[in-house]
Amino acid sequence: RLLIASLKEIESLENLPVNYRHDVNLIKKHYSQFLEERGLYDPLFLSPSGENYSEEERRYRLFFPEVCRGWAEFAQMESFPSFLETVAVAEGDELPSIDLFPNELMEVRERLNTIKALVEGGVDYSEIVISVGDLERVKPYLEHEAALRGLPITIVKGASPLHYGAGKFFSRLANLYTANFSPAAMRSLLLDPQVGWKNYPLQCTLLERGIEYNVTRGAISDRTDEWIWKLRLERDRELLEWYKSLKRGVVALMQASDMGSLFRALFALQDFLLVREGFARHGEVNHYVFLFISDFFTAVGESLKVYRLG
Structure with missing residues (x-):
């Protein structure tokens, strides 16, 4: 690479022997062919070229390019990229200043x-x-x-809705299905303290039975679901019926084929699992996140209706 990188420097020398010049051109020719055949680019050998990005569909706008290192050299390219638009300081305008701070x-x-x-x-x-x-x-x-300083600050770029208790509730419902109702997925959902559970003690008892009966896996199919065939004692009847209701609700939600069935499954699960005030008792943020996600589902449903009508 040191040899290749110095080819241009060699070419600029005057009065080189003819044979030496021939060797330089031969190396350049074969190395260029090697790069082209393999779709490679060597920045130490080839200059940047807009032709390499001729199929670029996205457009970019670069503000104050003068502050970019190497801009003057880049701007002098013969074939300037068509997808790149620059917004430079107009001649005669006051140049922008950059303030530097130690930290x-x-x-x-x-x-x-x-x-x-x-x-x-x-x-x-x-x-x-x-x-x-x-x-x-x-x-x-x-x-x-x-x-x-007594200045109020509002963070506009907050965390993802899935970061809060209400958002985790939805993602853990989905995970319960994809994990085939595994004990780990059950614990992750049913032991979340940020959710306003309607029957939290029963949920804890169900998980305790899972440990006692050594439940290692669940399943979408009832025939291979250890939760169902290990909760067969009379004392576990209420737990079994509660688990079956949870499972039916989650499966209906995840297998919904249209927004109508999705909403029905979602509201049924909400009524089955949550107290009436939902997430309100666990903080205003969680409550608003839950409403935001619910409104998002509604907005998607309305958009699909408009799409079908159109």
Whole structure:
């Protein structure tokens, strides 16, 4: 690679012997053929070319390309990529400045001081947005420093709905089906303390029986489901009927072929498993996440109706 990388430098030398020039051209020819046959690109040998991305369908817009290292060289390419649009500073306009800080904490403090000055000058909070590179890392400092200055902070990019108790409820219902009602999947769902269970003591008793009877696996089919044929004693009748109801509901939900049957299965499971107030007793966030997911199902259903009518 050191030899190949130096070919251009060799070519630029004057008064090379003819035989030496012939050897250089021969190496270049065969190496270029080697790269082309294998669809390879060697950045030490070939210059970037827009022709390599002639079939690119997506378009990109690059703002302030002047701050990118190597931009001047890139902009002089003969065949500039058609999918790339640049938004440069117009000639005569004031060049944008970049503020450098020793660390993120100092930058957070400086920006919050600026925001406080804006608010005191009459700017409404709704007109101010802060963008950070790594929310998880910066969030604790941002919230602490904002609290010291009396600035309210609303995190727009929060966690996924599946991160909260209500979201986990839906994902664990699905996992119960895909895991064939395994003891691990049953425990993951039925022991979640963030869910407003209607019959939590019975669920705990069911799981205890599973340990006592050494239930190792469930199944979609009742014939091979250890939960069903091991809960055959008279004392387990209530547990068996409860498990069968849970299983019917989950199977109906996961095998729903249209939005109508999906909603019926979802509401039946909700009525069977949850107290009337649902997730409200376990925090406002969980309650709103549950409503958000329910509304999402409704929106999907309405969209499908419009699609069919169209």
